[in-house]
Each structure stands twice: as C-alpha cells, then as structure tokens.
Amino acid sequence: MKNYDHKKIEKKWQKEWSDKKIYKTLDAGKGKKMYVLDMFPYPSGVGLHVGHPRGYIGSDVYARMKRMEGYNILHPMGYDAFGLPAEQYALEHKIHPRKAVEENVKTFERQLSIIGLSYDWSRKVNTTDPKYYKWTQWIFLEIYNSWYDNKKNKARKIDELVSIFEKSGNVKVNAACSNDIKIFNVKDWKSYSKKEKQDILMKYRLAFEGYSEVNWCPHMGTVLANDEIVIDAKGNSVSERGGYPVEKKSMRQWFMRITAYADRLLFGLDGLEWSSHIKEIQKNWIGKSEGSELEFKIKNRDLSIKVFTTRADTLFGATYVVLAPEHSLVSQLKSNISNWKEVEKYIKNLRDKTDEDRTSNDKEKTGVELKGIKAINPANGEEVPVWIADYVLATYGTGAVMAVPAHDERDFDFAKKYNLPIKRVVELKFKNKEGDGAIRKDLPFVRRNAICAIVRNPKNDKYLCISWKNHLMHGLVTGGIEDDEDPIEAALREIKEETGYKNVILVKDPKFALQSQFYHRIKKENRWARFQYFFFDLIDEEQDLVDEKEVIMHDVIWKNKDEISFTVIEGQFTHNFINNPDYIYIDDGILHFSGQFDDMESEEARKKITEFVGGKIVTRYRMRDAIFARQRYWGEPIPLKHDKDGIITDLKLKNLPLELPNVKSYESVGTGESPLAGVKSWVKEGYETNTMPGWAGSSWYFLRYMDPVNKKEFASKKAIDYWNEVDMYVGGAEHATGHLLYSRFWNNFLYDMGYVSFKEPFKRMKNIGMVLATDGRKMSKRWGNVINPDDIVSNYGADTLRVYEMFMGPFEQSLPWSTESIIGSRRFIDKVDRLRDKITKEKSSDILEKVLHKTIKKVTEDIEDFAMNTAISSMMMLVNEMEKSTSINVKDFKMFLQILAPFAPHITEEIWNKLGEKQSIHKSSWPKWDKKKIIDDTITIAVQVNGKVRTTISIPKDMEEEKIKEIVFQNKDIITWVHDKEIKRFIYVKGRIINIVV
C-alpha cells in the first residue's frame, strides 16, 4: 500500500514548520488581514474521534489558501475548559479539575499536532487561566454596572441612571427592566435607604440578581439540569442517576438581561453571511410577536388583570380569563376567593411537577376557577369568570390570558373540559376571484343572510346535493333567509322548496357562519352573503312535488362526503367542515357579534379594538433572560461581595482576578448552593458563591486572540481595530441558540460601551457537519464505533486523513465514515507522488495546460465557498489527465502542488522541496489561472429534437445561429429524426444547447 513514507516526511515537515514559525501571525501586517476562527473545543477526557478535526481541517484549508494569497492570517486555537464535564471527570478520577483540564489539553494537542494544522499556537487562550478570566470577570462587571436605554437603544453606565433618578425620578425612563417597577419621583428616591436604592437599581442592571425555579434533588443535595431528570413509572420526576425524587426549589441566581438586545439580535442577522438555517433557528428562538396588552378590571376590587394577546380582534369572544398559577394577583385576591383551599391545593400540587411534566403537549390541561372573582370584558362590559390553569405560563407576556375558545385551540380544549361558554366572533371570509362566480368590479355588493343545509341520509351516509344544470356544478342546499325568519325555519323551507324532502331533523347547530363574496350568476349581482350552517338528518324519503321553476334549473342528487365538490362557497372548506364540525376557526377573518366592529377584518380590528378599550400595542419576545450562575465549583467566580446588611459591592479592576480558592473538596455542600458556600475563607470575605456558567468565557474569546497576553486590557483598541470582526467562523450548528447568541449579545454590549467598533462578531460562518460512524449512528464509546484519528494518521498519513475528510461530501453535511473509501484518497496522493517521474522542462500539452488552469480556477473558487469535495474531485481529474500525458512541465506541476498544498501540506512540501524550492510552499503565492488558457475555441453542444438529445456537434464558440442552423440540418442523425416534418421552432441558447421542435 505504501508508496511513500508518510510517517517520515510528515514528522520532518511539522518540525520544520514549527522551528521556522512559518504560521506566526503578525500583530499588524501591511497587507489585508483575515481572521479565520474555529469554535474552540471543550477538551474532554475521552480524546478525539475522527469527526472532531473535520471542521479544523476545513478552516485550515481556507486559512492556508488565504495565507498564500497574501493575507495576514489570524488562525488561533484555544480551550473552553470550565464547566460540568471537567468537574465530573475530576470527581470520578479524584483529581483537581485544573489537573484534569491540563491532562485533557495535553491529549488534545498531541492528537491535533499530527494533523498538520497551521495554527499560531503562541496565541493560545484557556478560559480557566486566571489571566484570561480576569477579563471575563471585568466584562461581567461592565455589564453589571450598565442598564439599557430603550430610547437611545443602547447600554449606558448605571451611574448615568442614578443621575437621572436624582434629577427626575424614573417617570421618564424607558429602560429594559424587570416588570415589577414602581414609579417614584426625586423626593422618593432621596428618601430611600441604600438597600432600597440597590434593590431598585438591580431591576435595571444588565446583569442582575433574581430568583428562579430549579430542579432540586434533596437526596443528592444538588441541582439537576432538565436532561438529568426522567419520569418514573408512577409519573414522578426523578433523577436519572439513582432515581431519587426531584422537586422544584426557588434559588437565588444571577441573570443577564439579553432580552434588552432581542430586537438587535434579530435585525443583526440580516447582514451576516450565515446559513439561512442557523438564522432561522435564532429567529425562532428570539420569537418576536406583536400583540396587544389589554386590561380586564376585577369586579368590586380596585385591581385589574393585564393580558397579552395577538388576537385583540377576538376580544368580544373572550368568555373567561386565565392566570398563571404563579401570578401575583392570585394571592392578592385571596380574601375574595371563596374556594381558596381548593385553589391553594392546586397550586401546591403543581409546584412538585417539573416544567417538562407540566408543559408536555399531550397532557390534558387542568385548572381551578377562582370562585367569587369576576373580570369585566373591556369590550362589552360582560362579567367573565377567572381561572388559574397550568397551560398559562407565568414567564411569557403578562402571565395572564383572555380565553377565546372559539378561536384558540388551547382555550377550546379547556372550555370543553370545564364547560365554559364558546362564542364565535370571527368568521372565514371567502372572496370568489375566479370563474364565472368571480366578483364583478363594477357592481356594488348586496348583503344577504343565508343558510347552508347539510342534509345526510343516515341509511347510506350520503349527502343531499343540488346539481345545477347550466353550470355543471353541484353543491349543498343553500338559500336566503327572509325578513324576521328563523334561520332553522329558513333551512327547512329551502330544503323542501328545492328538493321536496320534508321530513328532516336538525341534528347539530354548529353555530358557525361563513361570509362569502361572489357574483350571483342567476340574479346577476355581487353578493355578500352570510351563510349559517346546519346539520340535518333525513328521517324518511317522502318528497313533495318540487316547483316547476326549480326543476328547470337543477336536479337533486345524493353524493358521498368526498364527492361534494362545490357549494356557492368553497368546496374544500365545506368538505373539511362536514368532516369536522367542531372546527374551530383560528385564522384571520371577518368580525361579527362584535358591536361596532362587525364586518371589519381581523387585521384592522386588532388595532381598532385595542384602541377602543384603552390597551396598547406591544412587542413580546419568546426569548428569556439568561441565567448567569451555576451552583458549582469549576467556573469563574462572580466578582461581587455581599455584606451583612445585604449590600453588594463590585470588585475593582485592580483586585481582579478573583481567583477560585484552592480547596480539598469541591463536592456539593448539600444545600443546593455552590461548593464555594462551604469554603470558610470565601464566605467570610462575603464573596458571591455562585460561579459563572459555561458560556461566560466563550462569549468573548475571539477578542482575546487578537491580543492574548495583554495585562492592561482585555485586548488593546489597536489590536481590535486592526483585526476587526471574525471573517470566517467555523464550527458546529449545535451552538445556534447558545454560544452564538450570547457572544453576539456581549459583542453588541461591548460595542455600546465603545470597546469594539463592530456590532456583529462573526461576519461569515460555516457549520461543519457531523461525522457519523460506519453504522450511521453517532460515534460513541457506548456503541464501540469510534474511529480514532491517530490510527488513520498512522496507517494512511495525515494528508490522506485531511483529503478524505474534505472529499467525503459537502462540508456542512453530516456523513458516515467509510473505512473502505479512504483508500481512494491515499491512492490519489500516491499518484501525485508518482507523477514526479514525468516532470520535465518541456512545455505541457495544450490540453493539459487547459485542464490545469481550469482546475486552478475551480479550486480557488471552491475553497472560497467551502466546497472542498468538488475542489478535490477537480484535482483528481487533473491528475488523471497528467497520468495520460508523457510529460509535465515543471512550472505547471508546481502550480498544481500549490493548489493541493492546503489539503495535503506535507507531501506537497516534500515534492516542492525536492524540486529545488528553498522557501516553504506554504509561504509561496497562490497561483493565478490564465484566462486565455481556459477559453475553449470550439465547444461541443448537444442537439435536441423535441427536448431529447439526439446528437452533439462541435462548433467554434462564436458561430452565428444561422450558420449553426445550416450545420445542424446537414447532420445525418438530425435528418433522420427531423425527416420532412415541419420545423416549428429552432432554439439556440448560446454555448449551451440546441433544441428543434417539430
């Protein structure tokens, strides 16, 4: 198998490159800069599998090409090493997490070093290094000491907010803040104690203290993440390990007010060259929705319920109000609630359930009415009941909703279960725009009330239809309601008049109507009809005679459900309606039973009704503020101090870093608090015992690489301005809603503060697909299907691994590893090596030159697009062409080596060197393709007859259509196909195809 000794040459060149520091980044280059960044890894204890380096190889290929193109490249690597896995690994192996990280980093670097990646290792960062996390802590304090001004749409220093309070209280302040802010004036502010002031400011800070529910496992004495919990056979939440009961516990946390940036994070996506897929995920995650905030007054109390709705147009159909069980109003209303015990029990029960339990979709909704409480529907003054229910979330909107069961599925389910009234106020509006029923623009509308009778024969399950003789259509029985006539009477009358059937019985009044605008073909007018639907069953087949006038126009027929193809309204809709008469209408439509808003369309009604009841239009986001605390040891300490009176002070820069104390035991203390709460010296100083979450260090590391050893700043302004944003970011798509949002948030913040000059940190991004095992599953120790890159490098060489990983398939796609296919990549490199025998000083053949220059173009463009697989396949074709040639010009061959060099840096360097080059191939300049050499003078194009290829012809590329026509019609194949048929069309698309239509 071995044609060349990859072990020898790879080692040799890796040493050479490292000794000569050929990948060293210049602090400020004269030329253009290019920042190519990999998402830095979490160095785990198990080592790498063959999928891990795939992204690194891709970014390396890109960086190498750009380096050869003359860019000053920043291409660094580092480690994100705080967090649970390292802590867990340390606990299991009974070593300190720092030690564990050191070991894992070593393994990681050994495995990476043999692949030949062009990192500048001198810029390595490690989030667990106090010299690094000093600045993570500093950024935290910057965020802590800031608030978000919604008017200026940027973050500002908290001191400026204090000045505003001192001058004018908080009346004029429009800030992103917690939603339980009280209004105060200057006098109030001055009267507040230090602690009170602190508490108020806390509600404005961008990093703030608060409480949240966590999953608490008393037996283990720890907090568990959602995925560490399972549901046992009895339906209780238990820990995955050990099966111990888990309950909810409210715990003190730190938060980051990322929601302040929701809109900027949303619109910032527009300018980014990311895959639309990732942008879509972020958009959904942010979850912007426009709606109205409306108030329902509570009867006999000076309180009201604020609800958020996107469907203010359905307000007249709101038949009850639901509060989240956690809603603060519940306890405020206690004295008025006559069934308080029941309510209390319900809330208590709910607390023991996990979120997952409570919100799983298939679970039936539950709730309790707050008896003795009535809310007033602001639209019509109706008194409606108030409930608490598990399907309303405290954390979204206002924690309360108006329930409109006729137009919302959840409310509908709930109303059905508890027998609450359902009131339809929006109807489907159908405008007939096609056919001879299409609305005539020149005619006014004539309004009619009408019925649509769905008559079923229970004996054979067929439906009564009218077949119109003139129009070849059939539909259900429809007709107008006379003045003062009862709709059901009208329906019975129409059935009798049109079909003669007189013994039918009403089986269902779905209380549904549909508005339809159409042109009445017989009456010759534009109609705007409101059809009320009724279901009837036929009792017997006795018929009266039908009036002669009706008989002329239509027949009476019986049809199966599926055959009902047409009504005056719309066949498909009616068909669905018959199948599901409990149909709740959730789309926009036209209003009725809504007072002065009747006949208005939903969109307009939303604004008008909101205005009418004194509500306001608001924007809400699904995204929540991010918890910025973990109750663990292995994380950055939060640089804050609490004194005995509850006053918090922030550490100053000169006191940073606040280092993690070295302790013997960093196991959980058993109260749910961080292990730091058990460290006496730490607690005595009053230091915060929570540590930062895993995403803290990774939210700004890309800035530190720009100036990695700076002791005075997180990075100098000069370095930041020179490197600017990351030009190419490569990593997994799994960070779409975590890291990629948090780091955009931090960067936007740092921009507001003037520390960085760009809003968005990652201009272009490519997401590496996963490498699956040969069995199509994820590679995992558990399945025993892990392929280790060390083995591949040892058997085939690093160049083969690199070429294969790029050749496997599209960069962003997940692909299974193939132990069989890799040999193809090795053969390719062997062939390249063997081509050395053919190198001469003679000129290469014209054909070879042409293929070479085309390949240079293709590879250059493909690498730019990360289409690595097609770049390699085009080089394979070039090599096949070279094999056919008797000789290859040395200069041509060197150009080929250069374009192959990013993929196979070792073998190309070896041959390059053997050909007498002194300087590294990786420092040479990227070859340019010769435009003249890739132009084809004659082209081969296909000739189709009626769209089928019949032959191909070779013609000079600029030949005129008339001449081509002549040649084509002299062609034997074409003559046989065309014969003496008439030529209807002759289509010539320049340089592409000829199609003859006969």
Place this chain on the structure above:
RNA sequence: GCCCGAGUGGCGGAACUGGUAUACGCGCACGACUUAAAAUCGUGUCUCGUAAGGGAUGUGGGUUCGACCCCCACCUCGGGCACCA
C-alpha cells in the same frame, strides 16, 4: 402540532442562473503485469431491450421548446421549537 432542510446508481456524492443527469471516489466484474499474491495499470459498471429505441433524480400532477432545479398536493427522513396566548 408548528417552523426549517433534504430525498439522485450497490455506497459517499456531482450537475453553473431551467439547457447532454449520474462528474469524482469507493465497491464490483473482466483483462494486463506476476510462478503466485499484493500493489499498479487498462476496460466495463442506472435500468428494460439482441438492436433500433424506451424508462429513470421519493410519489402524483402542473408550468416550459426543455425540469434533479420553478409551482401545487402527498410520502419518508433529518434538524429546531414545543401549551409563547
């Protein structure tokens, strides 16, 4: 349930902006070299048909001179969200 993305030979995949579908690689078959094997090289390899020719890009329709590509409906798989009012 809702929102994205994808379905092409035995396998991984290619196909520019709607213009010769199956490039490149793996595998397989046959042949050359060899005492032999490996390695290497050559030839073939979607499918039906002796051929002429026909049929194939998940399924069914549509638009077009022409569709893997655009439109509609459906099926399957992957991802995201999941009572967000």
